Amino acid sequence: MDSNNHPGGQGGFSSVFGGSLGYPHTDLSGVPLTGISPLSPYLNVDPRYLTQDSEEFILPTGGNKTRGRxxxxxxxxxxxxxxxxxxGAFNGLRVGLKETQNMVWTKPKNVQNVNMVTRQGVMWPNxxxxxxxxxxxxxxxxxxTRxxxxxxxIMAADTMTGMLFKS
Incomplete structure (x- = not known):
């Protein structure tokens, strides 16, 4: 085996076996062992291009950055x-258990509880x-309009909503 390719040989990675700490490959010989190089030899990409100074969202020209009403x-x-x-589901369960507290735990009691949960669970979201x-x-x-x-x-919409809902 060639001594340049063997880890313990001349030009290998380890100095434990008497070798030096240099790189065995010539294409990586210019990479410093310490410090930060602006060019990554492993990715072949300059890391300065990977940093982003702006937002990552694509907005149409002239578009605003907030959501509309x-x-x-x-x-x-x-x-x-x-x-x-x-x-509604929690309220239906509470009402169902309250109404059926005097009943023994049977199938009609279960059905009545499920009916209350589904009735309240539909009424509240609507x-x-x-x-x-x-x-x-x-x-x-x-x-x-304005x-x-x-x-x-907000105040006008709240007031009109309350008036229309109660009427």
Whole structure:
């Protein structure tokens, strides 16, 4: 075996066997053992090109970086429906267990509890989803009508939502 390719031979990696600490390959002989080189010989890429000074999102020319009222409406409606479903299921379980506490644990008691969970689990998301849809639609309408985005739009949409829901 050639002494340049053997780890313990002349020009190998280890000095334990009497060799030097140099590189056996000539293509890596210019790579420093310590310090940071701006050019990575392993990736053949300058690491300065990998750092990003700007955001990673692609926006259309002239686009704003915040979500509009219409985009936030989907999050609001979906969040209210999911919250209503969770609250309704827990409330239905609470009401079902309260109404059937004097009954022995039988199949009719189980069915009554499941009925209460499903009834409440549907009623609450429908109510909260309707409110969120009404609020979001009115908020978009008020913002488009006024042409401004401020707290007055929120207060107007809240007030109209409450008035329409109670009427």
């Amino acid at each position: 219409f985009e936030l409406a989907f999050f609001t409606i979906g969040g209210c429906c999911m919250t209503g479903a969770a609250f 109510t909260l989803g309707s409110l969120a849809l009404l609020y979001s639609a009115l908020a978009v309408l008020v913002e488009k 042409g401004a985005e401020d707290d007055l739009n």
